[in-house]
Amino acid sequence: MTTIDKALDALFLLSERAQALRLAEVARELGMPRSSAHRILAPLLRRGLAEQDSDGRYRAGFALMALGLNVASREPLATAAKPVLESAAADLGETFFLVVARAGKLVVLEKAEGSGFLRAAPRLGADVPVHATAVGKLYLAFAPDEVEINDLPRYTPGTLRSRKALLAEVERVRAQGWATNIEEWQAGLAVSAAPILSHGRMHGAVALATVAARFTAIGMTTATRRVVHAAEGIALRIEGRSP
Amino acid sequence: MTTIDKALDALFLLSERAQALRLAEVARELGMPRSSAHRILAPLLRRGLAEQDSDGRYRAGFALMALGLNVASREPLATAAKPVLESAAADLGETFFLVVARAGKLVVLEKAEGSGFLRAAPRLGADVPVHATAVGKLYLAFAPDEVEINDLPRYTPGTLRSRKALLAEVERVRAQGWATNIEEWQAGLAVSAAPILSHGRMHGAVALATVAARFTAIGMTTATRRVVHAAEGIALRIEGRSP
DNA sequence: AATCTTCGTTCCGAATAATGGAACATTTAT
DNA sequence: ATAAATGTTCCATTATTCGGAACGAAGATT
Numbered sequence A, B: 001m002t003t004i005d006k007a008l009d010a011l012f013l014l015s016e017r018a019q020a021l022r023l024a025e026v027a028r029e030l031g032m033p034r035s036s037a038h039r040i041l042a043p044l045l046r047r048g049l050a051e052q053d054s055d056g057r058y059r060a061g062f063a064l065m066a067l068g069l070n071v072a073s074r075e076p077l078a079t080a081a082k083p084v085l086e087s088a089a090a091d092l093g094e095t096f097f098l099v100v101a102r103a104g105k106l107v108v109l110e111k112a113e114g115s116g117f118l119r120a121a122p123r124l125g126a127d128v129p130v131h132a133t134a135v136g137k138l139y140l141a142f143a144p145d146e147v148e149i150n151d152l153p154r155y156t157p158g159t160l161r162s163r164k165a166l167l168a169e170v171e172r173v174r175a176q177g178w179a180t181n182i183e184e185w186q187a188g189l190a191v192s193a194a195p196i197l198s199h200g201r202m203h204g205a206v207a208l209a210t211v212a213a214r215f216t217a218i219g220m221t222t223a224t225r226r227v228v229h230a231a232e233g234i235a236l237r238i239e240g241r242s243p
Numbered sequence C: 001a002a003t004c005t006t007c008g009t010t011c012c013g014a015a016t017a018a019t020g021g022a023a024c025a026t027t028t029a030t
Numbered sequence D: 001a002t003a004a005a006t007g008t009t010c011c012a013t014t015a016t017t018c019g020g021a022a023c024g025a026a027g028a029t030t
Helices: A003-016 A023-030 A034-047 A063-073 A076-092 A134-142 A163-176 A212-218 A220-238 B003-016 B023-030 B034-047 B063-073 B076-092 B134-142 B163-176 B212-218 B220-238
Strands: A050-052 A058-060 A095-102 A105-112 A179-182 A189-198 A201-211 B050-052 B058-060 B095-102 B105-112 B179-182 B189-198 B201-211
Touching (some): A003 B003, A076 A105, A095 A220, A105 A134, A134 A189, B003 B058, B023 B034, B134 B189, B189 B212, B201 B220
Antiparallel strands (some): A050 A058, A095 A105
């Protein structure tokens, strides 16, 4: 483990914890003496990646925000998808979001939240499991090399836990061109998703997330039509064939 | 300069550059041999703070996005302000945003964009100058210790460049309780802002940004009323005296 | 009030990890 | 076909990190 790794440990620690940490706590969490923690935090403070409150406690700094948003803003797919997601969300009043595979993981890249009191609010940059989500099934069907899948943890009673069942589901998804996930990952959450296909490649997926009860009300056909339409709209945009 | 500093240099470099960089370019920019750059980038890659494309070029990684959004989401002020900004933006069709002082700088913490074809789109996490913005004047008037001000660069012909003129303006701002910035920072940009005051302290400022031409059409009175109302609404929310 | 912890910070010799030139196989440019 | 530049690994030298010790300050406990 390099010195840089230790600094990054500290950075992730501060980012994960909601409240500010004392130096001694940081040292304890990272398993190092206070003097070492102190030395490691100094460069992070200088750059604004960490900050100290009036009591000297450490928290993640604002510079992190700027760094993170740089990443998001330079993804052309996110820019292309944003207006499409927004109009879909405004239309139906439900949350639409964009997921892509990066480094074997599925990451939420952009979103437009619905208007309901109870609504899905995915966190940008967060990663979602492959085997228990609609988007994961799409990737397994259309671009299996882009995602890594190790074990199949059980999240809910509905989670597909055998490789055989998952493969059968993926087969069906490939044939129909869209996927759903009804309470397979989180209780009460229903998702319908469609792949963004262009130039013979899958670039990501659009998903519609809602409360399972409302999903039934919307109807599978409507939900499917919406996500497929949005995904196709984004595909057209990245091909430059749409205003 | 510590090893950590060098790693952070690399991180900021990747984040600033729009396109991916070759290893040799990183090494050149940071003024180190390729072997050193290679070693320094390795831990960043492992953590997902940097990524390599198919050609081996380096770019900022997705983990940065998650880190940055953690920072934003745990700011209670941002959470409190979001709905207020959104309803104000929807109402008037113009961009409203929230700015706070952190470590002597003014940082954009949350925003709700207007609907116009030509509209202000501040970048979250970006910092704005103190002496040439409406929010800066408010801080100078109500919480001067929270901002640092060194030189007064000239951005436009309208920028206040003498301390005397700035102080006079700050006096007026303090008396009237709100501030404006009409093409003092960026040509064509007009801003009206009001402070979020609570518990005898300034917590931040709400700003309405628009095209100077439209600002005239909206009218100073309307613009002022809107930002003051939004700022007061946020103050009520952080005091828990509002639904 | 007095004592005992815990804290943040600085210091410094010992231990260790970073350094950068060299070498080599690839890739790109001429 | 030749030359230049690139990504990667290796290793002896060097410079940095490491962590215990020590200190004053701030809380907690008696």
